[in-house]
Amino acid sequence: MVKKKTVVIAAVVAGIVIVAGVIIHRNTAQTTDKTEVTVGSIGSDAQIWEYIAKLPETKKENITIKVKNFTDGVSLNTATAQGKVDVNAFQSYAYFVAYNKSNSSNKLSVLGTTYLEPMGIYSEKYDSIDDIPDGSTIAIANNAANTARGLKLLAKAGLITLKDNFNSLSGVNDIKSNPHNFKFKEIDDTTGPRVIKDNSIAAALIGNTIALEGKLNVLKDSLYYEKINQSTKDNINILATAEKNKNNAKFKKLVKLYHSKAAQKYINKKFDGTKIEVQKSVSYLAD
Template sequence: MEKMRKNRALLTLVGIIIIVAGIITLTVRNNNSAKNSDTITIGSIGSDVQIWKHIANLPEVKKEHLNIKVKSFTDGVSLNTATAENKIDVNAFQSYAYYVAFNKNNKNEKLAALGTTYLEPMGIYSSKYKRVKDIPNGSTIALADNPANTARGLKLLEKAGLIKLKSDFGSLSGTSAIADNPHNFKFKEIDDTTGPRIMKDNSIAAVLIGNTIALEGKLNVLKDSIYHEEVNQSTKENINILATSERNKDNKKYKKLLKVYHSAKVQKYIKDKFDGTKIQVQKPLSYFAD
């Protein structure tokens, strides 16, 4: 009889342990599920990685019940592809023109813009000449080898008075759309991430470099370029955006990122950290259609 009572007590104890363990496991799963549901993986490149890592740790982000994870990439195509395929939730690195070019070349998996962040001026850089008018006739100028940035660079060269473009020049046009090249410049298309290094090449007179890459090369577009873009209607396609996969375009959680990004605290950090080279632009997406 005593032995039976002990066995019953032992079985009861084991049962209680199993029930408690089950409750703990379920609670942990629920907590993890809630946490994962609020986790946003942001893919970025270069200096933008620093910005989003800073944002991820802000109290404002916690108040919005967001958990931001930042993943660094080295090239835009692979980052956009990962985003379009829903392997990355949101990306922060590209201009509106770059985004349009990606969607044009990818019929199946497309991206959607969430909102604007800033304009990083593209600059003309040279280790040999202090002014654009000093670049000799027949010199070679290096441009990015992706359509959006090739077109952007050519428009900047026209703005600087070095070339003339055809009237139907578009956001993805290339050097074949140059109408007049009075200085007989030659153009070399390069991987734009190599821009700062190409500046040291004696065969290159000038290089067009986007600000993200320039910052990685310790260059300040406002101080070190011999000519750079200004913020105006003509450069609106160069404004950077947050992008996600087309299927997530209405995700309210992702749109909260814009609110945090444009907060005064974040903007002060960006201005101080990058010497004013990332110029805040807070516009509706309809701005690009105007």
């Protein structure tokens, strides 16, 4: 009888140990499964990721998002390629392509699409593009992707025409005709909102992220802005990471978090509809 009791007690104790072991294992797995992801961003995009970092959806995915602010795209892409930043959120697909062509040994990869926000033509001196005098100076970005994007917008507005072989990395040398004899001044595109206050500048091409920092709304304050169609596909913004991390499952979850209902509700309200959601496959961009 004593032996039977001893066997039963031993079995119960063993069962408790096993259950406790399972609980400890589960708790350890949950702890180690939690991942901190550093997201590098610029301006208003950083605000978005600071908001997403606090969402219950993010906690549910066992992800801790740490947002790191940058002031320029080149240093942010470099930091991402070097692994100092896990994922970045600031650039258009065209900007990404231009970076990779110039940095073949430190390439980035696309994780997913986020939004398209129109680039606009802004002026503090004129109320219409038709009012801009011949011979005026127009400020355009000094990086290849945004230079080409700005020139395409000027062409869409009917101010210039472009050569047939014009592409996402073309510049002012690929202008076919300039009937108004405009002069073009290349600027750091983050300075756009300040540049339009310069008396020597008639108008400036400004991306919406930078425009928002300068309290400008592209839908209300620009003279002319990009329309959403196939021709602006290269201007869709993306999440990017170092090429070696392109299949990282945790990083890919950031795309899902960006497109969550809670995040989109915040973005639409915060940015007055200027960041238009685009949820497309990566292959859509390359087609």
